[in-house]
Amino acid sequence: MTIRSQVLDGLNAASHYGIEDLALSLLALRESGADPESLLRSQDRSGGWCAIPGAGEPGVFHTALALLALRRFRRLPLQSAADHAFRWLSDVRGLESHWLWQWKFRLFDRQVRFDPSKSGWPWVPGTVSWVAPTALAVLAFQAWHRESPRIPSAFDMLLDRACPQGGWNAGNSVVLGVELDPHPDFTAMALLALGDSDHSNDAVVHRSLRYLHDRLNRTSSPYSLGWAVLALSAYGHAGAEDLRSQLERATAARIPALPSRALALAALALEQPPFRFEGTVR
Amino acid sequence: MNRRSLLAGSALAATAALAVRQQWWPRVPRRSRRISRAAVLRCDRYEHTPGVVRDGLRLLAPTVRGKRVLLKPNLVEYSPTAPINTHPMLIASTVDALYMLGAASVTVADGPGHVRDTELLLAECGLRAQLDEVGRAEFVDLNFDSVVRVDPATRLTQLSEIWLPASIRAGDVLISMPKIKTHHWAGVTLSLKNLFGVVPGSIYGWPKNVLHWQGIENSIVELAASVPVHFVIADGIEAMEGNGPLHGPMRRLGCLVFADDPVAADATCCRLMGIDPARVRHLQMASSLGNLQPDRIEQRGERIETLMQRFDLLPGFGHLRGGF
Numbered sequence: 001m002t003i004r005s006q007v008l009d010g011l012n013a014a015s016h017y018g019i020e021d022l023a024l025s026l027l028a029l030r031e032s033g034a035d036p037e038s039l040l041r042s043q044d045r046s047g048g049w050c051a052i053p054g055a056g057e058p059g060v061f062h063t064a065l066a067l068l069a070l071r072r073f074r075r076l077p078l079q080s081a082a083d084h085a086f087r088w089l090s091d092v093r094g095l096e097s098h099w100l101w102q103w104k105f106r107l108f109d110r111q112v113r114f115d116p117s118k119s120g121w122p123w124v125p126g127t128v129s130w131v132a133p134t135a136l137a138v139l140a141f142q143a144w145h146r147e148s149p150r151i152p153s154a155f156d157m158l159l160d161r162a163c164p165q166g167g168w169n170a171g172n173s174v175v176l177g178v179e180l181d182p183h184p185d186f187t188a189m190a191l192l193a194l195g196d197s198d199h200s201n202d203a204v205v206h207r208s209l210r211y212l213h214d215r216l217n218r219t220s221s222p223y224s225l226g227w228a229v230l231a232l233s234a235y236g237h238a239g240a241e242d243l244r245s246q247l248e249r250a251t252a253a254r255i256p257a258l259p260s261r262a263l264a265l266a267a268l269a270l271e272q273p274p275f276r277f278e279g280t281v282r
Numbered sequence: 283m284n285r286r287s288l289l290a291g292s293a294l295a296a297t298a299a300l301a302v303r304q305q306w307w308p309r310v311p312r313r314s315r316r317i318s319r320a321a322v323l324r325c326d327r328y329e330h331t332p333g334v335v336r337d338g339l340r341l342l343a344p345t346v347r348g349k350r351v352l353l354k355p356n357l358v359e360y361s362p363t364a365p366i367n368t369h370p371m372l373i374a375s376t377v378d379a380l381y382m383l384g385a386a387s388v389t390v391a392d393g394p395g396h397v398r399d400t401e402l403l404l405a406e407c408g409l410r411a412q413l414d415e416v417g418r419a420e421f422v423d424l425n426f427d428s429v430v431r432v433d434p435a436t437r438l439t440q441l442s443e444i445w446l447p448a449s450i451r452a453g454d455v456l457i458s459m460p461k462i463k464t465h466h467w468a469g470v471t472l473s474l475k476n477l478f479g480v481v482p483g484s485i486y487g488w489p490k491n492v493l494h495w496q497g498i499e500n501s502i503v504e505l506a507a508s509v510p511v512h513f514v515i516a517d518g519i520e521a522m523e524g525n526g527p528l529h530g531p532m533r534r535l536g537c538l539v540f541a542d543d544p545v546a547a548d549a550t551c552c553r554l555m556g557i558d559p560a561r562v563r564h565l566q567m568a569s570s571l572g573n574l575q576p577d578r579i580e581q582r583g584e585r586i587e588t589l590m591q592r593f594d595l596l597p598g599f600g601h602l603r604g605g606f
Binding site for chain 2: 127170223259
């Protein structure tokens with residue numbers, strides 16, 4: 001029995017809590033009879049998805065993840081759910097896209113270095129843009145082949161927020177003149193979003209691929225390794241195979257202890273041929 | 283400037299200050315007690331924490347026998363060089379000491395504000411290994427815990443509801459375990475600011491930007507009013523000054539601070555850092571939740587004056603010195 005089969009068994013037995021668990025598990029189990037009905041049922045009336053159905057307001061990250069999962073289940077009712085979700089996504093903007101906040105950030109609030117004219121998506125409405133929701137929103141638009149006039153600005157925003165040494169963190173690269181460190185999962189998400197853009201060969205992308213591989217060389221966290229393998233594979237990076245072996249070792253001994261999102265990412269990252277979010281295939 | 287304009291200016295400033303104070307003063311619940319207790323114990327090495335933690339808990343004797351205790355350390359992100367997080371050895375020593383005092387269960391819980399992969403952080407900072415060694419403490423990732431809805435206690439923010447991790451409300455005793463650090467937005471980050479870590483990232487995102495947009499001080503006080511902290515053990519062995527909470531240099535303060543009141547704990551930590559706690563805005567706002575003034579804090583262990591140091595502060599925070 002392969003490690004991946006064991007992971008899928010573990011995922012089948014695991015309980016899913018929240019939309020991230022559910023959406024990633026659906027993707028991982030898409031060819032094992034997974035049913036998207038519960039994900040569909042949890043869509044908010046606004047069109048978005050909350051992190052946990054009924055708790056708080058819908059968020060961009062979870063809405064985009066839900067769309068990425070639903071994309072793999074080509075059934076008619078999904079189309080209207082997706083239309084509704086994309087309308088919601090199109091209405092949600094980072095606050096910095098408003099001229100008033102642009103003025104504030106340009107004139108007074110300059111401790112965090114970023115260009116407020118380059119705007120993506122916030123985690124939840126009413127805050128500024130951040131890397132993870134922007135990257136996943138871009139991936140969702142690409143996967144469903146939907147046009148959005150905001151995608152070019154989202155690419156620019158991601159490039160603007162990259163850490164000077166390569167990679168991305170949540171979205172603050174320089175604060176009070178000090179360079180902040182990147183994190184592997186945010187780096188992988190940004191790389192995946194940029195994979196199908198004109199920027200996929202930019203120097204910052206190459207620096208970030210190198211960072212991702214070097215950073216996780218001695219790591220045993222399946223969640224970060226899973227994201228990293230997906231990103232490196234999408235770019236055909238030679239380091240993907242090393243990390244895949246590492247992911248197998250890291251996951252094998254701990255299947256019952258891992259949360260669904262980590263198991264699902266591990267299962268996706270261990271697929272052969274490599275799993276690609278639609279739109280990242282080059 | 284003549285005398286008349288000086289008087290008029292002073293009157294205007296006093297009126298403005300009063301107006302601002304009246305905006306928040308009535309909204310913060312009053313939990314003041316006659317006296318709070320704090321203890322400062324010397325500890326210059328993390329290897330010594332098992333004994334010092336036992337001594338501190340013996341001095342203040344929090345009621346933990348038969349209780350479910352939740353430890354909330356300050357875990358932000360990993361750096362091999364900077365003292366960012368509450369030290370894993372201190373956390374492990376505290377778990378052990380609480381079991382020795384008869385706690386029914388001890389859980390360690392946090393929701394780091396900068397990282398989604400908490401497991402990676404636990405492995406790299408050494409906490410996972412320490413907890414495995416102790417063997418009796420579960421870790422709960424508050425960023426991904428189940429959540430409960432809470433009505434805001436102060437209405438200092440515009441949030442109509444707050445979603446908090448179920449685990450944070452399920453225990454009997456909540457112990458905040460901050461790292462003693464300066465903070466580039468809030469002045470200091472101690473047991474009250476440490477409460478940002480209970481806000482679930484899965485709902486609010488990383489970093490917890492919603493709280494910043496609601497005003498950092500307002501959010502700290504709202505959380506302090508909504509999440510009662512019963513006891514504090516602050517890590518001041520290796521503290522941070524200057525550009526905290528991530529990039530300041532290490533300052534060897536060489537002590538642990540214990541207190542049965544988070545406001546008194548933070549006030550004591552501030553005094554050890556050469557900061558006037560009454561000048562830290564969120565402490566001033568939260569003062570009705572505990573005791574800020576030294577005459578209302580029964581101080582045990584070392585005298586503050588013998589351990590006090592003058593922490594470097596970022597430009598713009600010089601006013602926090604006050605009389606120190």
